[in-house]
Amino acid sequence: QVQLVESGGGLVQAGGSLRLSCTASGSTLSFRVMAWYRQAPGMQRELVALSPSVGSATYADFVKGRFTISRDNAKNTVDLQMKSLKPEDTAVYYCKVVAGVMDYWGKGTLVTVSS
Numbered sequence: 238q239v240q241l242v243e244s245g246g247g248l249v250q251a252g253g254s255l256r257l258s259c260t261a262s263g264s265t266l267s268f269r270v271m272a273w274y275r276q277a278p279g280m281q282r283e284l285v286a287l288s289p290s291v292g293s294a295t296y297a298d299f300v301k302g303r304f305t306i307s308r309d310n311a312k313n314t315v316d317l318q319m320k321s322l323k324p325e326d327t328a329v330y331y332c333k334v335v336a337g338v339m340d341y342w343g344k345g346t347l348v349t350v351s352s
Contacts, residue, residue, distance in 0.1 A: 239264045239341040241332045246346030249322055253350070257317040259332030259343055264313070270335040271308045271315035275328035276345075282331065288315060300326075322350045 245257040261268065272287040286306035288294045294306050303322075308315040315332060327350045332343040 239334065239336055239339075241334065241341055241343035243330065243332050243343045243346040246330060246348045248349045248351065251322060251324055251350055251352050253322050254318070254320045255322065255348060257319070257330055257332075257346060257348070259315045261313040261315075261332075261334050261341070264334075264336045264341075266336040267310070268308075268313070268334040268336055270333075271306075272333045273306060273315070273317045274331045274333055275326075275348075276331065277325075277328040280328075285330070286317060319348070322348075324350045324352045326350050 240263050241259055241261050243259045249255050269290050273285040274282050275285050276282040284297055285300055286296045288306045288308045303320050305318040329345040329347050331345045334341050
């Protein structure tokens with residue numbers, strides 16, 4: 238069973254930076270996709286950034302130029318570097334990986350950006 242553990246959330250002022258990390262364990266398959274999603278209160282979960290095993294990362298328009306996703310296949314980790322944070326970035330951030338045909342989700346880490 239794949240398990241994901243996120244870390245790095247917290248409270249930051251607008252304009253600040255945070256780095257989220259996600260470590261995956263328990264998979265015998267490589268991860269076709271490693272991604273970060275977020276869900277703000279009362280909103281649907283939305284894709285923030287996605288890193289495929291082959292090809293370039295993709296980003297939601299609202300984070301382009303501010304967030305960077307990076308993965309380390311040897312360590313089974315995926316990070317999200319967030320800069321120039323805005324109050325509207327406040328949300329629970331979730332790590333997701335795809336192994337085979339299965340999606341696996343972390344429990345989320347809260348990011349709060351104060352104005």
